[in-house]
Amino acid sequence: MGCQACKREPVFRCYICGSTICQNHIRLLPLCPTHVTRHRLAYRIEEEVRPQDGPLGKWIEELFLRSGEEPLTLTFGRTFRVLDLPRFTAYVKERPVAFLSYAELEDDLLIVAFAVLPEFQHRGIGRSLIDRASQRAVEHSKSRLLVSTSNDNVPALCFYLHHGFRIIEIQRDLLTRKHGQTFSGIMGIQIRDEIQLEKELSEL
Template identity: 30%
Template sequence: MSRSDRNPQYYCPLNDKFISLNEADLLVVSREAKEDLPPPGEPVAKSNIVLRRAYEAEAEEVEDMCRYFWDETEIFCFDQTFDLNECVNFLALAEGEIAGLISWKRLGEAQIVVVLNVYPEFQGQGLGRMLLKEVMEQGRKQGCRVIRVATSNDDLPALCLYQRMGFQLTAVVPDVLRQHHDEEITGFAGIPVRDELRLERRL
């Protein structure tokens, strides 16, 4: 798990520009001011957002999306490597276009989120939150008792999202990502990608 810096991963509303991880930075703003920031393009009407399982014929698009963000389709987290093809892949479509992906796998009574991505053009419109809510509902129906996610130490937007959705930090695995990649990569805002942060919430 370490993010690709080849592709823009976020949108900067102040410069109206899609930006890479190294170009990204933190700015603390009031909630009120945030509401006035322009989205990247026209916001998608809720009625034009569809969440559904990816069809087998969409395997390539699912892999492309994973590669866009992670440069790979096998994701290392929770001490093991998850192959996307063995996960439940769930898509968010905005006006018919693939906008977001969440991939998960059941391990015992736990639902493990392996991938959660929203393309920059569609970020900030609640799709990440919707995808997580949807898979939590699936997990509950299937009798899972807990949902777990892992993220890297630099991924401050994801940490914000998970904690605002009721997840709590359960473990830090120091240096595991640096060792996994055999080198130190820089992530969000130039922060070195080193540690895996694990979070969970009860379902």
């Protein structure tokens, strides 16, 4: 299922008509509550702690690449191989539809990779994955949940802020230096900066 406008790999799902769209054709518009509908569906979330290089690992890698990310991910000054990390994976029946990979730091739990298939967005799955990560952090006596995103990823930024995260730092031009150039991201915004966010777990 490609982007409705250009048939490229989709990353997002339209709130109103449900069509899948790529990062170039997404538009952010104000909506009234009537048009923000969430069609619930049955899903389960499983914890997976071993490195994954089989079919599931390939699926995770493809989904992450579709979102414009890389298997080796730089976040909060550290580099991680996504497939080596523990994760929570959401399944609809037997199909994987979303995942959240994380790393445990001394005092914090860092979300390294997080993606939901576009056709399963706006179903509550993303929030459930964040909740599971928060629970794991509390169980392991972590004080914060950390995550970062690029400056073009306005949908992700809105999602995190809506779910209790706060911006703590902007690493200016970090992504420009990483790639040696700037390039277009979501809605044609030039990708330059890493935006770092935190969620204080004492606020849960």
